[in-house]
Amino acid sequence: MPMIPVLPPTEENLLKASRDLAAGRLVSFPTETVYGLGANALDPLALARIFEAKRRPFFDPLIVHIADRKSLDTLCTGRDDRAERLMDRFWPGPLTLVLPRTDAVPDLATSGLPTVAVRMPAHPVALALIRMAGFPLAAPSANPFGRLSPTSAAHVRDHFSEGIAMILDGGPCRVGVESTILSLETKTPCLLRAGGVPREELEALIGPINLAETNPEKPSAPGQLPGHYAPRTRLRLLAGPPGPMAGPLKLGWLGFRSVPEGTFAATEVLSSAGDLREAAANLFACLHRLDSQGLDLILAEPIAERGLGAAIMDRLRKAAAGSAEGL
Ligand code: AMP
Ligand code: MG
Numbered sequence: 001m002p003m004i005p006v007l008p009p010t011e012e013n014l015l016k017a018s019r020d021l022a023a024g025r026l027v028s029f030p031t032e033t034v035y036g037l038g039a040n041a042l043d044p045l046a047l048a049r050i051f052e053a054k055r056r057p058f059f060d061p062l063i064v065h066i067a068d069r070k071s072l073d074t075l076c077t078g079r080d081d082r083a084e085r086l087m088d089r090f091w092p093g094p095l096t097l098v099l100p101r102t103d104a105v106p107d108l109a110t111s112g113l114p115t116v117a118v119r120m121p122a123h124p125v126a127l128a129l130i131r132m133a134g135f136p137l138a139a140p141s142a143n144p145f146g147r148l149s150p151t152s153a154a155h156v157r158d159h160f161s162e163g164i165a166m167i168l169d170g171g172p173c174r175v176g177v178e179s180t181i182l183s184l185e186t187k188t189p190c191l192l193r194a195g196g197v198p199r200e201e202l203e204a205l206i207g208p209i210n211l212a213e214t215n216p217e218k219p220s221a222p223g224q225l226p227g228h229y230a231p232r233t234r235l236r237l238l239a240g241p242p243g244p245m246a247g248p249l250k251l252g253w254l255g256f257r258s259v260p261e262g263t264f265a266a267t268e269v270l271s272s273a274g275d276l277r278e279a280a281a282n283l284f285a286c287l288h289r290l291d292s293q294g295l296d297l298i299l300a301e302p303i304a305e306r307g308l309g310a311a312i313m314d315r316l317r318k319a320a321a322g323s324a325e326g327l
Contacts (some may be wrong), residue, residue, distance in 0.1 A: 004028075004160060006167045013168065018132040020165040021046070026161060028142040028156045029129050030170030031121040033094045033178050033196055034152040034284065036065070036139030037164065038129070041075075047108040047138055053163040056145040061111040062138040063096050063179070064118050066210040067130040074104050074237050075136065076116050082206050083184055089205055092122035094175050094196025098183035109138050115185050125170040141178065142167075146322060148231055148291065151176050151284045158288075176281035177311045182209070194311040196280070229315045230322025231291035235298040237320050252290040254316075255301030266293045276308040283312055287319065298323075 007013040009030075019028045024046040037053065039046035041064045051058060064075060067237055069087060072079065076099040083097055099115035110116050118136075121127065130137055141149045142156040142164075150156045153169035164238050180195035182202060190210045191199055203209055233252070253259050253267040261267075268286035270279035290298050300316050303309045 004157060004162070004164050004167055006157055006169050009128070009168045009170055013166070014125075015127055017129055017166055017168060018134075021035045021129075021135075021136045021137065024049070025165040026050060026163060027129070027165055028137070028150075028153075028160075028167040029126055029137075030153070030173060031123045031139070031176045032173060033121070034173055034176070035142040035153065035156050035167075036126070036137070037142035037156075037162075038065070038137040040133070041065075041096050041109055041136040041138035042104060042108040043135075044108050047106055049163065050138065053106070053160065054139065054140060054143070054145045059111050059142075060118075060145075061113060061117060062109050062140055063181075064105070064109060064116055065126065065130060065137045066118060066120050067127045069120070071136055072099075072118065074102060075118055075238070076101055076105075079253070080184070081112075082182060084187065085205060086182070086202070087120075090197055091120040091203075092127065093120075094122070094177075094179040095119065096179040096193075096195075097183045098181065098185060098192065099315040100185065117181060119179055123170060123174075125168055129168070146228055146230055148319075149178065149229060149284045149285050151281075155284070155288055172281070172285065174257075174281060175277075176283055176285075177308070177315060180311070183212075186210075186278050194314045195251045196308070196311065199310060200307060200309040202234060213221070228318040228322060230319050231287050231298065233291050233295050233298050233323060235300055235316070235319045235323045237286075237302050237316055249296040250294065252293065252295040252298040253301075254286055254290060254298055256303065257301070264299075265295060266290055270312075271314065276303075276312070280308045280312055283315060 078100040096113045096119040151173040175196040178195045180197040181192040183190040192212045250265045253264040
C-alpha cells in the first residue's frame with residue numbers, strides 16, 4: 001500500500017495542501033498541541049471523511065480552527081466580554097471556546113449541538129495553511145479514535161495508511177497535550193477538557209469555572225470518555241514506589257524520576273527537572289515509544305493535579321482505562 005506523503009511545509013506544499021482541502025480531501029498538519037487531521041469545516045462531505053478515517057463516532061463534535069478572529073462572525077454568535085478577554089489573552093494558543101453557532105456550520109462539525117468549538121492554533125504552519133485555504137479547518141487529532149495522540153509527523157504516518165492526502169511535517173509539537181476546552185454556553189463557564197492552558201490561569205482572568213459532570217453515556221467532549229488516549233499495551237497508574245513484581249512480566253516505566261535498571265525493560269522520564277511543560281510536551285512521544293516495545297505492562301507515576309499536571313493526569317487515567325478495556 002502506498003505510504004501517505006510526509007512533506008516539509010514549503011510554500012509549494014502548503015499550496016498543494018490547500019488545494020487538496022478545497023477539493024474535500026484530508027490533510028494532516030502540525031499544531032502546537034498535537035497533529036490535526038484537517039478538513040474544510042464548511043464542507044459536510046469533507047467532514048464525513050474525518051469521521052471515516054478516524055473511525056470516530058458521529059456524536060463526537062469537532063474543533064474548528066481559524067487564523068483570524070474575523071472568521072468567528074461566520075461561525076458563532078453571542079461572543080460576550082468573557083470570550084473577548086479569553087481570546088485576547090490566550091489566542092493564538094491551546095484554548096478552545098464553545099460558543100453558540102451560526103447556521104453556516106454543518107451539523108457534522110457540531111454533532112447537531114447548538115454550539116460550535118473554535119480555536120486559533122499557535123503554530124505558523126497551521127495558521128499559514130488556514131489562511132491559504134481561505135476557510136476554517138475542522139481538525140481533531142490525527143489518530144484513530146481512542147488511540148494515542150500524535151505529536152510528530154511520524155506518529156501520524158504510523159497511525160494511517162490511507163485516506164489522507166498528505167502529512168505536513170512541522171516537527172514535534174511544543175505543548176504536546178490537547179487544548180483546554182471551555183464552554184461559554186452557561187453563565188458560569190464550564191471546563192469540558194483539561195489541556196494546554198491550566199484551569200488556574202483561566203480562573204485568574206474570568207473568575208470561577210465549573211467542572212463538567214462526566215457522563216460516559218452522553219459525553220459532551222470525547223475527552224470525557226473513560227477510555228480515550230489509550231496505548232495498546234496495558235497501563236496502570238502506580239500509587240506508591242514500584243515494589244517487586246510477581247512473575248516474569250516485561251515492564252515499562254513512565255514517570256518523573258528515573259528508576260533503577262533491572263526491574264524495567266524500558267523506561268521513559270517525562271522531565272528529570274520536574275518541569276510540567278516539558279513533561280506535557282514529552283507525554284505522547286514517551287507513550288508511543290513504550291507502546292512499541294512489546295511490554296506486558298506500563299507503570300505510570302502519578303503527579304499532583306496542579307497547572308498542566310491536571311491535563312497530564314487526565315490523559316494517563318484515560319490511557320489506563322482504555323488499555324484495560326482491550327484486555
Ligand atoms: P479532539 O478529538 O481533540 O478534536 O476533540 C474535540 C473536542 O471538542 C471534543 O472533546 C469535542 O467533544 C469537543 N467539542 C467540540 N465541539 C463541541 C461542542 N459544540 N460542545 C462541546 N464540546 C465540543
Ligand atoms: Mg483526539
